[in-house]
Structure formats: structure tokens, C-alpha cells
Amino acid sequence: MADAVGERLTAQQRLVxxxxxxxxxxxFLDxxxxxxxxxxxxxxxxxxxxxxxxVVDAYLVTLxxxxxxxxxxxxxxGRILVMRWGLVGFGVSSLVIAAAPDPALLVAARAVQGAAGAFLVPSSLALITTAIRPPLQARAIGVWTAWTTAAMIAGPLLGGLFVDLLSWRLVFLINVLPxxxxxWLLTRLEARDVRRPGVRVDLVGGALCALGLGAGVFALIEQPRLGWxxxxxxxxxxxxxxxxxxxxxRQRRVRDPILPLELFAVRNFSAxxxxxxxxxxxxxxNGFVVGVYLQQGAGLPATLAGLASLPVTILMILLSARAGTLAGRWGTRGFMTAGPLVMAVGAALLLTVRDDFDYVGQVLPSMVVLGTGLALTVSPLTATVLGSIDSERSGIASAVNNAVSRVAGLIVIALLATIVGGRLDLAxxxxxxxxxxxxxxxxxxASWLGVRDAPA
Structure with missing residues (x-):
């Protein structure tokens, strides 16, 4: 970790x-x-x-x-206390999911798991932005991004191995060791929580947000079956x-909003x-469709379907930290523009998939191009959003950005039946x-039009 992050980081910063x-x-892995x-x-x-x-959206709604x-x-x-809550809740709900006898309990436990996961990502990234200042911060975020995004993308490979060799139920127990x-590592951390006195947590706002998203997602998922x-x-x-x-x-009126709308007045944060x-x-x-279609449509076993995304993982690990460093030096706008456009090309290459399926000729080129674009994008994107907000509000800034990413996945998965025409066949x-x-x-x-690099 010392080589990856930089020699000037202290031992405690590396631990963070x-x-x-x-x-x-x-x-991310789950x-x-x-x-x-x-x-x-x-x-x-x-x-x-x-x-x-x-199974996917119950987790994403509460998350x-x-x-x-x-x-x-x-x-x-405090970030450390909140992280402990999240870790314990995540572990307990994972055990319930692994033992679920029917879809109802499985979906309910996934919702609880998503709630626990919500307490992990904002507090973990806020630890970095609080403990590590620029210019090392951009590279630290790059390393964090590389490994967490790799977890998100390597998940299908691990899941495939468990499904083929053991059971899908054990897939949900992968997180026990981490x-x-x-x-244990939290007990080795010398830093202590810093709490803001007098802060009120808007529980009513949280309930309105969760119920509003949940009701809307229910309608979008069930609409193809029941009709508008x-x-x-x-x-x-x-x-x-x-x-x-x-x-x-309510967020415009409450004293301590969970979604401070004034953050969106900051151009780079909004863009x-x-x-x-x-x-x-x-x-x-892409992750949902590729993971399911390669099994149900192309007839691959779960392990090979998971291996399909391995090139993306490798490229993320190799290139993401470097992209974060270069973006800190040259500015993020160019990376945030070029990276998604490269990924668009990678997604379009999946149109070469045919009934006579061939992974090397039809899917591998897409994964390589997609992984390259993703490595160029994620670290600069994270640095742009968090770098535009002062460190005292890094927790809520990280939470907003992560919530936006999860809501994006939530909506698109809810619309899946509409997107694929009701069946995930080749068409x-x-x-x-x-x-x-x-x-x-x-x-x-959106990045090209909205993001502006700070003057050198």
C-alpha cells in the first residue's frame, strides 16, 4: 500500500x-x-x-x-461509529439472506442489507478526505476507487464460482472475512470521531425519501405485468x-437537511x-444484462459468465490510480469526457453478439474498451465531486454522490423489462x-458541458 499511495503518507494514513x-x-462487492x-x-x-x-432493487432502494x-x-x-453500525448490520442480514426459504424473506433481508450498506460508503470515503489532504488525496481516492470498483466488477466472477461449485446462498457470505x-482494523486506528454539536438528523426526510423511491420502483417493476x-x-x-x-x-425548510440542496449550486458538484x-x-x-444473458441466452455456466468481466477488473486495478494522479495534475474535465465516450464504444461493441456465440470475438473487445474507459473516468469523477465541497461536509457530499449512483442503477433496473421488451433474449x-x-x-x-477545471 505504501508504494501504491505514496511514500509521504504516514502509517496511520495508509491504515485509513x-x-x-x-x-x-x-x-460494492455484494x-x-x-x-x-x-x-x-x-x-x-x-x-x-x-x-x-x-433481489437487486430491494437492496438499491434502501441503499x-x-x-x-x-x-x-x-x-x-462520527465516521468510525457509523461504519461499525454498518458492518455489523451487513453481516447479520447476509446470514438471513443465505438462509432465506422463499423470495419474500430474501427480498426483505436484501432491503435490510441495503440499509446497512448505506452506512458504509459515505463514512469510509469521508475518512480519506478528512485524514488525507491534497495533493495526496487525489491519489488516495484513486487507489480507493480502483479497489472498490474492482470489487464491484470482480463480484460476478466470485459469484459464478460459488454458484457453480457450491451454492448461490454462499455468495452472500463472501463478505464475512472483510x-x-x-x-479489527478499526481498533488499530488512532484517530477518533469528531462530532458536530447540535446537529439534528432528519429522520422524517429519510422516511419520505425511502418510501417515495420504494413506491415508484414497485410501480416500474410491476408495470409490465399489471399494465399502466x-x-x-x-x-x-x-x-x-x-x-x-x-x-x-422538506429539504428546503428543515434546519439540518439530509440532502442540502445548496450543494447543487456548486457547478462541479452539480455537473x-x-x-x-x-x-x-x-x-x-450493463452488469445486470451481461451477467444474466451470458447464462440464460448464451448458455455459459455461472463461472464463465463471471469471468467475462475480468478484463475490466484488471484494467481498473492497473490504470485507475494513475488516472487519478494525472487528473489531479492536468484537470478532471478531459478524463470525465473521454472516459464515458470510450465506454459508449465498448457498450456498442456488444451489438456484435450473435446466436452463434463467441466470447473472444464478440464480448472480449467490449470488455477491454469498457475497462479502459472506466479506469479513465471513475477516479477523476470522484475527485471532482468531493473536491468541490469543503472537507467538513465531505460525508454528506460523498453520500449524495453515492446515492445518485445507486438511484441511477435502481431506476434502470426497474425499467429493465421495458428496455429489453419483456424478455432478455438476443434482441x-x-x-x-x-x-x-x-x-x-x-x-x-454532461461532463464536457458542466465540469470546469480549477486554474493551475
């Missing part, structure tokens, strides 16, 4: 980076490892595409909604929109989050590839 990586690793297990889950528990969507609340709690009561290691005219769809959609509007209205919305929607769609796979490419390109354009 390791803790931040492990804590975020737990959430969010992606499940994709390759979805076919096995639906075979054993039933429910088809709808069950698969809910997205409560991450904002967790950011405020992190700033108010959770235990992180809890069904009261079971129309009522949750309207109620969700009203609750979320009430949440935004970075718009780019995040497009880019992470594309990543979520649906191609439709998803087109939508993915468009979303990536929109992220690059």
Missing part, C-alpha cells in the same frame, strides 16, 4: 486507506456479486425476471434512500412521486452528479446495449 477500501469493498447468482435464485425460489429485479441519511449521521456522530478484518391502467401501478406511482416531492420540499447519474445507470444496466440484449451506449455518451457530454 485500507479501512476505507475494505468497508466500501463489502458494499451489490455486484448477486448479478451472476440471479438465474440460480429464480430457478430455486421461482418468480422469473420479476424476482431477479426485486439509495438511506445513504443520504447516513451521510448526515456520519457528519453528526467485515471481520475491518472491525392498473390501480396497483397508478396509485404507488403517484404516491411515490408525491412523497419524493414532499422530501425535496459531476449529473454525469454520475448517466454513467452509473449504464454500468448497472433484448441488443436493445440494452444500445441504451447503455447512449447513457455512457450522455455522461461524457
Amino acid at each position: 486507506v485500507v479501512i476505507a477500501i475494505l468497508a466500501s469493498f463489502v458494499s 451489490g455486484s456479486v448477486v448479478n451472476v447468482a440471479l438465474p440460480a435464485i429464480s430457478r430455486e425460489l421461482g418468480g422469473g425476471l420479476t424476482t431477479q429485479q426485486w 439509495s434512500a438511506l445513504m443520504l441519511l447516513a451521510g448526515s449521521v456520519s457528519d453528526a456522530f 467485515i471481520g478484518a475491518t472491525l 391502467s392498473s390501480p396497483a401501478i397508478a396509485v404507488p406511482l403517484v404516491v411515490g412521486a408525491v412523497l419524493f416531492a414532499a422530501f425535496l420540499f 459531476g452528479n449529473i454525469a454520475t447519474l448517466f454513467i452509473y445507470a449504464a454500468l448497472a444496466l 433484448g440484449f441488443h436493445s440494452a446495449a444500445v441504451v447503455t451506449a447512449v447513457l455512457f455518451a450522455a455522461g461524457g457530454v
Whole structure:
């Protein structure tokens, strides 16, 4: 870690980076490892595409909604305490998921797991921004980004091995070791929590956000089955929109909002989050569709379906920290523009997939191009968003950005049946590839139009 981050970091600062990586690793790994297990889950528990969507989105609903609340709690009561809460909750809910006998309990436990995960990412990244200052901060964030994003992308490989060789249930226990290691390392950390006195946590706002997102997602997922005219769809959609509007209205009035809307008055913060919305929607769609189609459509076993994304992981580990360093020196705008456009090309290459499936000729080129673009994008994007906000609000700034990325995935997975035409066959796979490419390109354009580099 000393070589990767830089010789000038102290031992305690290196420990901070390791803790931040492990804590975020737990959430990111679980969010992606499940994709390759979805076919096995639906075979054993039933429910088809709808069950698969809910297994993903139940986690994302609570993760997205409560991450904002967790950011405020992190700033108010301390990053280390909040991280401990998240780690313990994540471990317990993982055990329940592994033992779930039916889809209902599995989905409910996934929602609890998402709530626990919401307390991990903002507090872990805020530890870095608090303990490490520029110019080392950009490189530290680059290392954090490389390993946590690699976890998100390497998840399908680990999940595939577990599904093929053991059981999909054990997929959800992969995080036991990193959770235990992180809890132990926290005891070795000399830094202590700094709490902001007098801060009130907006629990009502958190509830409005969670219920609003949950109702809207229910309507989008169930709409292909029930139809727009069904009261079971129309009522949750309207109620969700009203609750979320009430949440935004409250954030303009409450003394300590969980979503400080004034942050969006900062140009780079606003533009970075718009780019995040497009880019992470594309990543979520791509990860879900590739993981499921390669098994159900191309007939690959789960392990080989997981191996499909390995080139992306390798390129992220090799290039992401370097991209973060160069972006800190040259500015982030060019990287945030070029990276998503390269990823758009990678997504478009999936249109070469045919019924006579050939991974090397049809999928591998896409993964290489996608991984290169992703390595160019993620570290500069994170540095742009967090670097635009003062360090005292790093917890909530990180929470907002991570919530935006999760909401992006939440919405696009909820719309999956509409995107693929109800079936994830070859035609649906191609439709998803087109939508993915468009979303990536929109992220690059948003970055070019919105982000501004600071004067040298």
C-alpha cells in the first residue's frame, strides 16, 4: 500500500486507506456479486425476471434512500461509529439472506442489507478526505476507487464460482472475512470521531425519501405485468412521486437537511452528479444484462459468465490510480469526457453478439474498451465531486454522490423489462446495449458541458 499511495503518507494514513477500501469493498462487492447468482435464485425460489429485479432493487432502494441519511449521521456522530453500525448490520442480514426459504424473506433481508450498506460508503470515503489532504488525496481516492470498483466488477466472477461449485446462498457470505478484518482494523486506528454539536438528523426526510423511491420502483417493476391502467401501478406511482416531492420540499425548510440542496449550486458538484447519474445507470444496466444473458441466452455456466468481466477488473486495478494522479495534475474535465465516450464504444461493441456465440470475438473487445474507459473516468469523477465541497461536509457530499449512483442503477433496473421488451433474449440484449451506449455518451457530454477545471 505504501508504494501504491505514496511514500509521504504516514502509517496511520495508509491504515485509513485500507479501512476505507475494505468497508466500501463489502458494499460494492455484494451489490455486484448477486448479478451472476440471479438465474440460480429464480430457478430455486421461482418468480422469473420479476424476482431477479426485486433481489437487486430491494437492496438499491434502501441503499439509495438511506445513504443520504447516513451521510448526515456520519457528519453528526462520527465516521468510525457509523461504519461499525454498518458492518455489523451487513453481516447479520447476509446470514438471513443465505438462509432465506422463499423470495419474500430474501427480498426483505436484501432491503435490510441495503440499509446497512448505506452506512458504509459515505463514512469510509469521508475518512480519506478528512485524514488525507491534497495533493495526496487525489491519489488516495484513486487507489480507493480502483479497489472498490474492482470489487464491484470482480463480484460476478466470485459469484459464478460459488454458484457453480457450491451454492448461490454462499455468495452472500463472501463478505464475512472483510467485515471481520475491518472491525479489527478499526481498533488499530488512532484517530477518533469528531462530532458536530447540535446537529439534528432528519429522520422524517429519510422516511419520505425511502418510501417515495420504494413506491415508484414497485410501480416500474410491476408495470409490465399489471399494465399502466392498473390501480396497483397508478396509485404507488403517484404516491411515490408525491412523497419524493414532499422530501425535496422538506429539504428546503428543515434546519439540518439530509440532502442540502445548496450543494447543487456548486457547478462541479452539480455537473459531476449529473454525469454520475448517466454513467452509473449504464454500468448497472450493463452488469445486470451481461451477467444474466451470458447464462440464460448464451448458455455459459455461472463461472464463465463471471469471468467475462475480468478484463475490466484488471484494467481498473492497473490504470485507475494513475488516472487519478494525472487528473489531479492536468484537470478532471478531459478524463470525465473521454472516459464515458470510450465506454459508449465498448457498450456498442456488444451489438456484435450473435446466436452463434463467441466470447473472444464478440464480448472480449467490449470488455477491454469498457475497462479502459472506466479506469479513465471513475477516479477523476470522484475527485471532482468531493473536491468541490469543503472537507467538513465531505460525508454528506460523498453520500449524495453515492446515492445518485445507486438511484441511477435502481431506476434502470426497474425499467429493465421495458428496455429489453419483456424478455432478455438476443434482441433484448441488443436493445440494452444500445441504451447503455447512449447513457455512457450522455455522461461524457454532461461532463464536457458542466465540469470546469480549477486554474493551475
